Amino acid sequence: MKSKLIAAAASALTLCSGTLGTAALAGAHMSDVKVGMITTLSGGGAGLGIDVRDGFMLAVKLADTGHIEVVIEDDQRKPDIAVQLADKMIQSEKVDLLTGIIWSNLAMAVVPSATAQGKFYLSPNAGPSALAGKGCHKNYFNVAWQNDNMHEAAGAYANSAGYKNSFILAPNYPAGHDSLTGYKRHYTGALAGELFTQLGQKDYAAELAQIRASGADSVFFFLPGGMGISFLKQYADSGIDLPVIGPAFSFDQGILQAVGDAALGVVNTSQWNKDIDNAANKTFVEAFQAEYGRLPSLYASQGYDTANLLISAMAKADIHDQDAFRAALEEADFESVRGDFAFAPNHHPIQDIYVREVIKEGDVYTNKIIGVALEDHQDVYGADCKM
């Protein structure tokens, strides 16, 4: 597995160096950057890591600077392995910048020590509250979202849709607690019930029976990956007919095909969708399909934006002049596929969060935007951040 990855990275590199001649003029003032990407490429959550990697490498290929070298390693979704990989990348590979981690618990294990060792870290996915607030760092940038954002947007949407009595559920782990807290932060109605399920749970018969008996008028759930697939299929089969809201994590391009008709019409919140109308997004969606033969997911869009942020900063500053490079990153002077994008003082995004609905286009299940839940939204933890 590992040798295959290194081979993939190496072939991407030869692709870069092969075009070095033509790119030499354009990138004459650029200095080289070595990127260490630690992401999940095997095991249950591999689809997310593969999308982030593919999005990132697509941007690197399209920009064709010839100055970016990427070392890719698989963390297998295990914090201990992620820490070992980070140590190896910093000490023996001598990377300048790290990126790629999907899961918040892995980010918490890697990011503080990497930034303390003077490396930059650009997060393409995980946004734990600790790193947005008290644990923020001048070299840590989150290009995706803070974990609470999409749940807050779901709460705001529930208000505007007129829901007064939501049943809410999430797995019993830190991101699950953040999720329900985020929903309740903006949601003003009553709660018909609040449940924590087991992490990794696949059977929701007991929860569905309680939803049926609760008298709720809507259901909000945060069940990422396979948990969400199971929940939605069983929900559709239970005969319960309440509207469902969730964050984009259970409705991304990778898993919608596995849910099928059960997801149709479900409303979910996301900072990105393939139909956001701007030139950067159009290029991205077309190039991604041409390169990989599938529709991009929000994870792929985040990987793509992360690489473009890096490239925009490289055009302005040498990464070895850390202060100048940091200032260049803070400007976020790149064409984000989600439209307007800026960093708040705690280096987390200020961005619109959209409301999407699951639809079927031909044979493919996908999302379309039906509104904006929160405009120029920023997380609440920035106040605790002292850089």
Added chain:
Amino acid sequence: MTFVLFAEQVLNGVQLGVMLFLMASGLTLVFGVMGLINLAHGSLYMVGAFAAAGVAAATGSFLLALCAALAAAAAAGAIVEMLVIRRLYARDHLDQVLATFALILIFSEGTRWVFGSFPLYLNVPAYLAGPVTLPGGIQYPLYRLFLIVVGLAIAGGLYLMIARTRLGIQIRAGEADREMIAALGVDISRLYTIVFALGAALAGLAGALVGTIQSVQVGMGEPVLILAFVVIVIGGIGSIKGALVGALLVGLTDTLGGVLLPRIFATFMDNSGATSAGSAVASMLIYLLMAAVLFLRPRGLFGGAA
């Protein structure tokens, strides 16, 4: 809590129990007859689910998909038994655990290699979809009733096979005394392959049946495997009857505990804390049950007296 809600949760517990039985019966047979700890049993569950998803996508027939799950898992089981497992019978349990753990990794990466990293689509066929109304006004999904019926039918069939058929006699004899039945002229290596393939087929069927309402993805078998081990430890290793009773006990404890404990905690805590603490304790409940059973009956409920 109303009677209807309680009855629905009991049905849910029974449904979880019979599906666990399909997993646990193969595990317990293999351990009872061959003395082998097979960690790769969860991979056979995954093989069944992927075979079913593949065939359902190609043919659109749910019945064919279930047959494919049985056949693919049995074939995978037989091949693995002949290539790998056969060399492990004489080794100690640590070697068996190491080798079958390696099989998990091989199966997982192999499945990813063939089917890709994204979950597959497999859904309830139209004739089993939707809820039905049971006596007492209980709305219950038809597919889950189907699971209960299939699970109980297989339990009955397995009982008849072991109690009444020649193969059953050989399996029971194999559990009692391996050397002796070999000495009596039974082809022991053929018997082992058959038992292993039978256990694999049951696991594959469970994977296909459960994958239909859950998600078909790499690594789906391992969480179920852990529960299946709890079941056979509670029921007594090697006992089919124990596997059935243990599976139903675990299914009911897990389901009812998850529903009732947060309510009990809510009588003396605030709601948010009660759901969090209640579900945390509920997730430990089956392990507490296992510990209690082991304390009172160290060989499990139906374990041998030796």
